[in-house]
Amino acid sequence: MKDQPPSSITDNQSELLLLVTGGTLDKNYNALSGELEFSSTHAPQMLSQANASLHSVQTLMLKDSLDMTQADRKTIAEACIKALQQKIVITHGTDTMTDTAHYLKACPELADKVIVLTGAMRPFMLGDSDASFNLGTAIMAANLSENGVYITMNGIRFEADDVCKNKSLGIFERLRR
């Protein structure tokens, strides 16, 4: 902790970048096809609901996380490296969120950034969703955490190397209890 510059823990949200990659959070129902699909990100609407609209939002892709490839993860990592902001929140599908977290943690160029991944179990546009709560936790974790890669789900901040999705319960859990 003593090696961190004081600015690494700050409330200043103006420097936060929101990277959108898709996932359940951004899906919506297509009434013509009867399928859940991506059209555009709803992150700006979520930030606007909370009057938290100072953040930069960049849509990298809109993908189901089961369809994400290592090439996609490289794209995400490069966007994080290029970002002027030190604090980055990434919205991501839950099924491979931990894989992307591991990938980012392994990038030495990202050692001086705070990166927080989050997502949702129910799409924002379908109501009764966990999306806004989770986005709130991720933004706050990005504001208050030391450099590193984290996941926030279920109101908990997890370290990238100490978390897995419990698919039968639909929640995230620590590996080490």
Added chain:
Amino acid sequence: MKDQPPSSITDNQSELLLLVTGGTLDKNYNALSGELEFSSTHAPQMLSQANASLHSVQTLMLKDSLDMTQADRKTIAEACIKALQQKIVITHGTDTMTDTAHYLKACPELADKVIVLTGAMRPFMLGDSDASFNLGTAIMAANLSENGVYITMNGIRFEADDVCKNKSLGIFERLRR
């Protein structure tokens, strides 16, 4: 920071207490009277939506914060002092949220607790609300902050003595820019 015990910054949410005092967040529309009223708190429903249901929830009162008295603030402070939990989130009306934050900050018995107040500009039950986002930020701030009294609104964590509500914009701002 060096004087803080290690447990003061932790992800362990099981020790978090949610104190409900009312405010816009918990109001709902009464179809018979045509008025916004309190019936019961919706905090458990909000936590359940996010699968973040491990928290203890205690309803102290359901009051519009404009109706809050110093006696009410004393009740809130006493509940915080009695709480077994070190981390406490308080849902509160936005109009006098800073007054209650000042009151709690002035209690020497609360110096070893993390207390985060939050609320909403639009009731949770009316849809398109900031309530879930704000509750997410408050829980994460309680998990990640050093001892002290804070307000989280608009995705920002404010110190109790450095925040005011801008009533014409409907947002919270720092006193010192």
Added chain:
Amino acid sequence: MKDQPPSSITDNQSELLLLVTGGTLDKNYNALSGELEFSSTHAPQMLSQANASLHSVQTLMLKDSLDMTQADRKTIAEACIKALQQKIVITHGTDTMTDTAHYLKACPELADKVIVLTGAMRPFMLGDSDASFNLGTAIMAANLSENGVYITMNGIRFEADDVCKNKSLGIFERLRR
């Protein structure tokens, strides 16, 4: 019935006029004032949700029906008289909906029109509302009824002179059982 022209009972909705006068149906929560207020009508959004967008929509006023005067009722009657359409649905506050229905029924110039008043007990924009259901019943009653003045609430079509609002239950009832 034999005096009615055949066109008085038809499915042709293209000739239906929707007159907006306000009422709970169109209120929304103002986050700055903390009050329920009118900004604009949500009738087009309701029709669009149902892909029933062929109707003409005309906003006459946005008033709480408790504030409606006889001058307002005259304005509504004149709009009905001037309307090219034979079928007219009027959205209206529930508290004086029956007064306006009586006023319109007493206009001999409206004897060759179908006029259906409806409203809502909970605003459309607050979710969990009866507004869309009620608008659906009113449009269908306008399409299928003989000339006359009606109210549709709670899935029932009432004659203008055989209905009252039961304010303690929040429902509409017939005078003659």
Added chain:
Amino acid sequence: MKDQPPSSITDNQSELLLLVTGGTLDKNYNALSGELEFSSTHAPQMLSQANASLHSVQTLMLKDSLDMTQADRKTIAEACIKALQQKIVITHGTDTMTDTAHYLKACPELADKVIVLTGAMRPFMLGDSDASFNLGTAIMAANLSENGVYITMNGIRFEADDVCKNKSLGIFERLRR
């Protein structure tokens, strides 16, 4: 018209039966599977929102209408025949709603009933849905129509033998313009 018994056009809703067969209207998102699924019908909740709770509700099946067989249609017809009520509303998937309407229209035992089929393009539980509007139109059409089999969608009442679904637009249209 003169051959109809007076009871065939009435506002008395207490004799209306609501038969649930499934369809998009009753689907919901399963957060664990990420799929749209049936759990139970939401028709009682829709009626309750509109304070129109006097109807009898009977769930026959919860099926995507693309999966409906002739055996299912026979089950629906038998339920209509057995029903004590003369007025029947059937919620049904939109893709084969016209097939079921044709099937029912061909049943001579149903010649003295009013049967109205309706459904939704977007599930009720996903918000921004056409379900409540459509249910309102169907109940009103059942209350106001002469004996026969009808479909109500998009605010229009269609005769069973004069309607098709335009799948590219997501609306229902008359065959004969």
